[in-house]
Amino acid sequence: MADDAGRRPGGHIGQPHVRIDGRAKVTGQARYPADEPTTNPAWAYLVISAIARGRIRGMQLEAARAVPGVLDILNHANVGQEVKSPMGPDGKPTTTTLESDRVWHDGQIVAVVVADSFEAAREAAYKVVVDYEAETPSATFDSPGVQAEALKTDATHSYPLKGDAAAAFAAAPVKLDARYETPTQHHNPLELFTTTCVWDGPKLTIYEPTQSMWGLKAAVARQLGLDLVNVRTVSRFAGGGFGGKGAPTSRTAWIAVAARRVKRPVKLVPTRDQGFTIATYRAETQHHIQLGAERSGRLLALSHEGWEISSRPSSYNVSGTTTTARMYACPNIATKVSVVHADRNTPGFMRAPPDTPYMFPLECAMDELAHELGIDPIELRRINDTQTDPVDGKPYSSRSLMKCFDAAAAKFGWARRNPQPGSMRDGDWLVGYGCATSCYPSNIGPATARLSLTPQGKAAIQLAGHEIGTGAYTLMAIVVADRLGLAVEDVQVTMGDSDLPPVPGAGGSNNAASTTNVAAKACEEIRHKLALAAVQAGAGIFAGADPAGLKLADRALVGPGGRREPLATAVSRISSGAIEVHVENVPQGLAPDAAAALYQGKMSMSRGAERKDVTAFAFGAQFVEVRVHRRTCEIRAPRAVSAFAAGTIVNPLAAHSQYQGGAIWGISSALHEATEIDRRVARYVNDNIADYLIPVNADIGEMDVIFVPEEDHRVNPLGIKGIGEIGIVGMNAAVANAVFHATGRRIRKLPIRIEDLL
Amino acid sequence: MELTLNINGRDHRLSLDPRTTLLDALRDHIGLTGSKKGCDQGQCGACTVHLEGRRVLACLTLAATVQGRPVTTVEGLAHGEALHPMQAAFITHDAFQCGYCTPGQLMSAVACVHEGHARNDDAIREYMSGNLCRCGAYPKIVAAIRDAAPQMAPKTGRV
Ligand code: FES
Numbered sequence A: 001m002a003d004d005a006g007r008r009p010g011g012h013i014g015q016p017h018v019r020i021d022g023r024a025k026v027t028g029q030a031r032y033p034a035d036e037p038t039t040n041p042a043w044a045y046l047v048i049s050a051i052a053r054g055r056i057r058g059m060q061l062e063a064a065r066a067v068p069g070v071l072d073i074l075n076h077a078n079v080g081q082e083v084k085s086p087m088g089p090d091g092k093p094t095t096t097t098l099e100s101d102r103v104w105h106d107g108q109i110v111a112v113v114v115a116d117s118f119e120a121a122r123e124a125a126y127k128v129v130v131d132y133e134a135e136t137p138s139a140t141f142d143s144p145g146v147q148a149e150a151l152k153t154d155a156t157h158s159y160p161l162k163g164d165a166a167a168a169f170a171a172a173p174v175k176l177d178a179r180y181e182t183p184t185q186h187h188n189p190l191e192l193f194t195t196t197c198v199w200d201g202p203k204l205t206i207y208e209p210t211q212s213m214w215g216l217k218a219a220v221a222r223q224l225g226l227d228l229v230n231v232r233t234v235s236r237f238a239g240g241g242f243g244g245k246g247a248p249t250s251r252t253a254w255i256a257v258a259a260r261r262v263k264r265p266v267k268l269v270p271t272r273d274q275g276f277t278i279a280t281y282r283a284e285t286q287h288h289i290q291l292g293a294e295r296s297g298r299l300l301a302l303s304h305e306g307w308e309i310s311s312r313p314s315s316y317n318v319s320g321t322t323t324t325a326r327m328y329a330c331p332n333i334a335t336k337v338s339v340v341h342a343d344r345n346t347p348g349f350m351r352a353p354p355d356t357p358y359m360f361p362l363e364c365a366m367d368e369l370a371h372e373l374g375i376d377p378i379e380l381r382r383i384n385d386t387q388t389d390p391v392d393g394k395p396y397s398s399r400s401l402m403k404c405f406d407a408a409a410a411k412f413g414w415a416r417r418n419p420q421p422g423s424m425r426d427g428d429w430l431v432g433y434g435c436a437t438s439c440y441p442s443n444i445g446p447a448t449a450r451l452s453l454t455p456q457g458k459a460a461i462q463l464a465g466h467e468i469g470t471g472a473y474t475l476m477a478i479v480v481a482d483r484l485g486l487a488v489e490d491v492q493v494t495m496g497d498s499d500l501p502p503v504p505g506a507g508g509s510n511n512a513a514s515t516t517n518v519a520a521k522a523c524e525e526i527r528h529k530l531a532l533a534a535v536q537a538g539a540g541i542f543a544g545a546d547p548a549g550l551k552l553a554d555r556a557l558v559g560p561g562g563r564r565e566p567l568a569t570a571v572s573r574i575s576s577g578a579i580e581v582h583v584e585n586v587p588q589g590l591a592p593d594a595a596a597a598l599y600q601g602k603m604s605m606s607r608g609a610e611r612k613d614v615t616a617f618a619f620g621a622q623f624v625e626v627r628v629h630r631r632t633c634e635i636r637a638p639r640a641v642s643a644f645a646a647g648t649i650v651n652p653l654a655a656h657s658q659y660q661g662g663a664i665w666g667i668s669s670a671l672h673e674a675t676e677i678d679r680r681v682a683r684y685v686n687d688n689i690a691d692y693l694i695p696v697n698a699d700i701g702e703m704d705v706i707f708v709p710e711e712d713h714r715v716n717p718l719g720i721k722g723i724g725e726i727g728i729v730g731m732n733a734a735v736a737n738a739v740f741h742a743t744g745r746r747i748r749k750l751p752i753r754i755e756d757l758l
Numbered sequence B: 001m002e003l004t005l006n007i008n009g010r011d012h013r014l015s016l017d018p019r020t021t022l023l024d025a026l027r028d029h030i031g032l033t034g035s036k037k038g039c040d041q042g043q044c045g046a047c048t049v050h051l052e053g054r055r056v057l058a059c060l061t062l063a064a065t066v067q068g069r070p071v072t073t074v075e076g077l078a079h080g081e082a083l084h085p086m087q088a089a090f091i092t093h094d095a096f097q098c099g100y101c102t103p104g105q106l107m108s109a110v111a112c113v114h115e116g117h118a119r120n121d122d123a124i125r126e127y128m129s130g131n132l133c134r135c136g137a138y139p140k141i142v143a144a145i146r147d148a149a150p151q152m153a154p155k156t157g158r159v
């Protein structure tokens, strides 16, 4: 049964289901980490650096200490030795905080004030005076003093090379050669980056919103020199993640140290602006693309070179050339990426980390090439579509790209598009239609879970999973109900606590594939036990039957011909109470000890672009209508249509929200979001969510989503590809292409704003 | 300072730093953590509550200024087990993902209807634009309000 497709006739998988945690979320009962009741907490308030590069000469703390209620002020002089430096999102060294007097970036944590009340801690923090020895910082690309580092292939990134792209480009009858830029962006989840630490003897409990319960646990244990068993992380709900809560940050260990020093729970609710520098972000990128093609549109050469910003000590990078090299059939491919080190905080994962910034230039370039050739942009993709990976010739596990284009084009009304730029108008508005390919690699990791089933037909599944808005609780309930033949309401799901069996962090859209496949495996184990006992029993209707032929459906063990034995009878044959299993799942291609390694906080991942057997990606096509006002150049995006094929969809209701939310992120990324940097001081200027623009309700119009059916028997047993990130990937380029179609102006730098069109 | 706050029909006697906001009073002193802190500076709407039936941002309201004036939070929307029609509509339409903006969206949505601003989709979008949703649930929030509005009783003293 392990290799059947995800959906079964009459099952719950694929049926829309409202969220089982919906009631908790609409009544205010859902507990985000800062909502957990804490007895007599002290409050922490962060002091962050006012310079971007240099050293701390000293601090004047008298005025701060004199504030009534102040309990402690942590700084490098009094606690610097107590914590090992954290690792960055790539598991390698990153910027430090209180460990030394060094300032790596603006807004770095330099002191932590602890007081009896939030108000006192805040007042005292503003009274801390820091004496700096400041040096001139380098802010970003082209700032004096930045250092470029060309990257080499490593465990997570490769730089595909094939044929001779330079020669093929030189000889190509049609050439496109262009440079593109994407901006700095911050996740700005609506929830702040809170941390509460509580000690009970040697045991530390951390309430902190995270996308990686076990990753955070292991990181803090290492930093504080604690046994893993003595650290527990709790995050039952996270108020949005988007990658920003994927990697541990330096704040957590200091709050733990603070709690140990004041012998009370300590609670930190940092400010919105502090979130811009104490956590990660999407770094700005630059790209150089060269496409060479035949007059027919067939690609002859693709060259993609990228540059990304990182901090001084970290080479964190996203290297999306792993993806762009695989999009279209092309005999000659060259890719290269460099990290440019500046005096900045270390970037990290942000929704489709590699694909969002790297697909933008490729998909704009394809649109430019189509225009040059006089070929419809959809047809150019069709001409270069492929069912085998252009880099190494592996088959795609499934690739429904053109089905997505055709479905979205029909719904969008692409046929009404006059290809001539600037030709479509509605009163004072110039109307443009644009489209682009979307994609995301299908990743899956090892996972563990505990599952029980009572004779009354109640199931409970437990795992250290993450609900960051994806509908993870409901996903688990649907799969268990489907496989055990129960109602969704009969399944209790417990997650968000590292005392539960570990699963990988919720990132790289692996969560659905990783957790549903382990859940299905646990259900199969229970079915198998019940079936085996039933056929081996001396009496009973299935005595002597083939256990493989018995299924669980409608609270019964059901055999061929529809013969049924009630669940209560089947379960009681094995146990006087509930039957329980603990299951580990290691996906194909990963080391056999990959599940065991989870218990050490070590996570491995089978990545869709780097599998040995197949190349596994979800694909989509995104279309958008853009309107540019003839006089004011105001840009609106009143409607968009996105079609995706991502294998088995477990819960179409929540999946629709994920896709739609992703597409809204794409509109936002194309037209709204950018962190502005003051180049003289390497400081983020718009570090609040009024000046960091994200769409409000009135900015968003019709956002259609189409599910293109796809059955993928090779990607993983349930046929699940991730869907959390693909929604954003193609929208940037679709918008830019639509702006070109509306105005004839090709804007190669995001976000596109009024001033770009004046 | 000593003061009494009336929250969801119940009086709470508190001793607070005079600088305490209504949001922090609710969350950290009364234990009603439904109202959320997304910015603490009036930009996101996650802390929206009703003060005397009108929507206000609890992070920009000092607790001391609302003594004796009835406050309703998301915890006060349902009547026992029976959800407010707006809460039910949010669930049906999947009008949230992470749920962090949801308490504020709900309080604004109920007020939006009572204010007479739920006449059409464009009006809903406009009058719901003070509540950010980073997950991008906007189209579904609009759909939920459109659905719930006719089921809501005309405004009485309390929502
Ligand atoms: S927390 Fe009050 S508006 Fe954001």
Ligand code: FES
Residues within 6 Å of the ligand: A190, A239, A240, A469, B095, B096, B097, B098, B099, B100, B101, B102, B132, B133, B134, B135, B136, B137
């Ligand atoms: S549901 Fe996550 S911010 Fe709105």
